[in-house]
Amino acid sequence: MSEILIQAEKLVAGWQQPATAPLDLCLAAGQIIGLTGPNGVGKTTLLSALAGRAKCFSGHLQRRPALRIALQNQELPPVDGLPLSGRELLALTAASSSGLPAWLHHHLDQRLDRLSGGQRHYLSLWAILQSPADMVLLDEPTNNLDAPGIAHLVIALRQRAAGGAGIILVSHDASFVSDACDTVQRLRGIDDVE
Amino acid sequence: MWNDLFLVPFLSGLCLALLLPVLGCFLRLRDEWLAALAYAHVAAAGALLALVAGLAPMLGGIGAAALVGAGKRFFPKRLAGGAAFVLLLLAGWATAVLLTANQPLAERLGNALFDGQLYFSDSSNFYLLLLWSLFALPVLFHLSSQLLLARIYPDYFHARHLPVWPVLSGFDLLAALSLALATTTLGVMSSFALVFVPPWIVFSRARTWRSGIFLAALIGLLGYSAAFALALGFDQPFGPVLALLLVMVGLVIA
Numbered sequence: 527m528s529e530i531l532i533q534a535e536k537l538v539a540g541w542q543q544p545a546t547a548p549l550d551l552c553l554a555a556g557q558i559i560g561l562t563g564p565n566g567v568g569k570t571t572l573l574s575a576l577a578g579r580a581k582c583f584s585g586h587l588q589r590r591p592a593l594r595i596a597l598q599n600q601e602l603p604p605v606d607g608l609p610l611s612g613r614e615l616l617a618l619t620a621a622s623s624s625g626l627p628a629w630l631h632h633h634l635d636q637r638l639d640r641l642s643g644g645q646r647h648y649l650s651l652w653a654i655l656q657s658p659a660d661m662v663l664l665d666e667p668t669n670n671l672d673a674p675g676i677a678h679l680v681i682a683l684r685q686r687a688a689g690g691a692g693i694i695l696v697s698h699d700a701s702f703v704s705d706a707c708d709t710v711q712r713l714r715g716i717d718d719v720e
Numbered sequence: 721m722w723n724d725l726f727l728v729p730f731l732s733g734l735c736l737a738l739l740l741p742v743l744g745c746f747l748r749l750r751d752e753w754l755a756a757l758a759y760a761h762v763a764a765a766g767a768l769l770a771l772v773a774g775l776a777p778m779l780g781g782i783g784a785a786a787l788v789g790a791g792k793r794f795f796p797k798r799l800a801g802g803a804a805f806v807l808l809l810l811a812g813w814a815t816a817v818l819l820t821a822n823q824p825l826a827e828r829l830g831n832a833l834f835d836g837q838l839y840f841s842d843s844s845n846f847y848l849l850l851l852w853s854l855f856a857l858p859v860l861f862h863l864s865s866q867l868l869l870a871r872i873y874p875d876y877f878h879a880r881h882l883p884v885w886p887v888l889s890g891f892d893l894l895a896a897l898s899l900a901l902a903t904t905t906l907g908v909m910s911s912f913a914l915v916f917v918p919p920w921i922v923f924s925r926a927r928t929w930r931s932g933i934f935l936a937a938l939i940g941l942l943g944y945s946a947a948f949a950l951a952l953g954f955d956q957p958f959g960p961v962l963a964l965l966l967v968m969v970g971l972v973i974a
Binding site for chain 2: 608653
């Protein structure tokens with residue numbers, strides 16, 4: 527049986543106050559879990575709580591000791607006006623460029639702020655996805671991506687999981703979630719529970 | 721130009737012409753270029769206060785800037801977004817000008833600090849700047865990737881349970897001390913020009929971070945050397961000549 531990386535039991539998360547319904551979740555190495563649900567149910571807040579940023583108000587959250595986490599949030603890195611190339615970005619997080627799609631590989635030596643929104647997003651995502659980590663948390667990873675980009679991402683996620691990483695992703699894209707994930711959990715709003 | 725009278729000041733400034741543009745790249749990365757002006761004014765006020773108190777001016781400048789640089793992370797959140805730097809700048813400037821106006825002892829040094837007269841630098845000052853540059857430049861290169869990560873992926877450190885404050889506070893202290901040394905050697909505005917203009921030029925032009933750092937240092941070195949020769953040749957105060965030259969270079973390239 528694969529090693530458990532993180533386990534949540536009736537976890538209620540939030541920033542200043544509880545903002546999510548209780549969640550039960552168990553992620554093993556090599557597994558990909560998708561979290562879906564309508565706007566406002568607290569998907570991003572839960573992801574932040576799993577990363578240790580948002581507060582856990584009740585329930586139980588247990589991480590494997592010395593767990594290395596990589597977290598990608600929805601905001602694009604602030605690289606406008608910064609002389610930073612794609613290759614330098616990957617070097618920062620120690621991510622390998624091996625496996626990048628050709629439409630991005632050819633632009634690795636360009637400045638990030640000279641790339642298109644989709645190229646920049648995918649490279650920023652790649653820098654997190656391929657960084658040395660045991661658990662990868664991705665928030666709406668398909669934002670700004672076209673169909674070939676999403677198809678490539680599904681393959682990259684599968685390869686990363688096959689390499690032993692556990693992945694939890696939040697997405698509104700139902701077909702992407704069903705293609706990429708082993709398990710899908712649809713979250714309910716805090717009001718739906720009360 | 722190459723006698724001791726001018727060679728020592730030239731070499732002193734050369735150390736700073738290499739260090740300040742590199743430091744400026746990191747301040748610009750963090751959107752803190754205004755910090756350079758604030759630290760310079762605080763250092764000027766500290767140097768004048770020390771002089772009036774009968775202490776070495778450089779000690780006062782370094783002490784005041786170090787205090788502010790190290791204490792920056794304890795500033796209240798309402799002073800975020802650059803407000804702290806503006807207040808420090810105004811307080812430093814006002815203190816320095818009042819001391820210059822009311823203390824005869826402080827008048828000469830005050831004028832030198834704000835006019836930017838490099839020629840008072842002696843050999844002990846040069847050795848101090850050389851040692852500091854030899855320390856600060858490798859430290860900056862060592863912190864480079866962590867400062868970039870802290871800016872681009874602010875969650876990176878938190879997600880890995882790594883403390884980011886030693887990196888940021890270490891950088892703040894290094895920036896404050898460098899600006900204090902620069903201010904008491906080159907003057908307030910010359911230091912600011914070297915911190916601001918070369919990074920401003922290269923941020924829009926360079927293709928990579930590494931080449932940007934290299935180009936900023938090169939522009940600093942060339943601009944400083946040309947300004948030194950021009951100021952000496954035409955018997956003009958060094959600070960304004962350097963500032964004007966860098967502004968012109970910046971405008972031409974922009």
